[in-house]
Amino acid sequence: MHDFNYHKTSNIEEAVKVHMGAEDGTYMAGGQTLLPTLKQRLAAPTDIIDIAGVTELNTITVSDDVSLGSMATHASVANSSEVSSAIPALATLAAGIGDPQVRNRGTIGGSVANNDPAADYPAACLALNATITTNRRKIVADDFFTGMFETALEENELITSVSFPKPDKAAYMKFPNPASRYAIVGVFVALFGTDVRVAVTGAGDNGVFRPTEIENSLSSSFTASALDDTTISPDDLLSDIHAQSDYRASLIITMAKRAVAAAS
């Protein structure tokens, strides 16, 4: 790992200001993605701005929607009884990220900002139509995830919270890589009244996406059997040592059916 200047910050304004003054700065939340990346020398920022001490980012608030401060750890979301009763699928998703030690430190803000094509939270954001709030503006999930490891965030922009509207029914099903637990395919389904939203992670060669074929089939009937004749083209799907694109295409339908069957 290359060396860098380290800054501990304690409020949002301070964090943004230090970032703006840095030559090539990067925020650090839980460090569970950033530190492995630095260890492999895939990045070499001049300055690290640690936001773990910004306590206003730790809050979890459940009212009309579920609002998670960007520093909410995966463990705190998984263990929140309020989140579990408002959107059980969200707590289940958080409980299935990586391992207990990663969940103790990793945060939703870091996961969403990183937009790893195999990460879990981006699927929840897209399917639940979440709003990502930053120090500058609000961005809806449909506009936020712009490609593999790419988001609408601008230089220095800091995610402060992510809020999820409560669906009538939702579930997340993941087929994990047995070593890392990242998704080979993960499907999040959500029903809002008669509106169906579905998001797929782990499979798209441009990151998380909404499969219109599946959304259309489920809009006519929100049942697993409604997907019996639905297929997904493998053309824009990832092919790697873990799974070929046609296998991923088939897994998407299987995971979507399981998610619909489990939705509550």
Add this chain to the structure above:
Amino acid sequence: MPTVTMRVNGKTVSGEVEARTLLVQFLREHLRLTGTHVGCDTSQCGACVVHVDGNSAKSCTMLAVQAIDADITTIEGLADGETLHPMQEAFRNNHGLQCGFCTPGMVMSAVDLVNKNPTASETEIREWLEGNICRCTGYHNIVKSIQEAAENVGG
């Protein structure tokens, strides 16, 4: 160079480190607490697990500067003098280790589990060990050890 101060196994310690110094390097190389191991460079093996303010964490995936003012417990901090911690005793009774390389991390992870969920089922124990890799035992005796320790602690 940044100065870090933290509590390690109940004692206040400080030292000068580079910003990039990992917590595990600080523990092993500055404090000479070599019980905490490093088994990978991908944050996956769990040989480096310690407790940070009561929660297990991978000390290879934390900077020493992130632990400023934190309360750290390492494998060296578990035993009470010559008396092993019930989890260490259970690993010994149940042949829960062979080469011992993964053991410090396994024990620290297991203690965190039993603190939080003293009645963990076998399935919950196996799921909890997702972040700890063992190349020797095949895990069965590790799971048995944790079950026995949980029973002893729970009374």
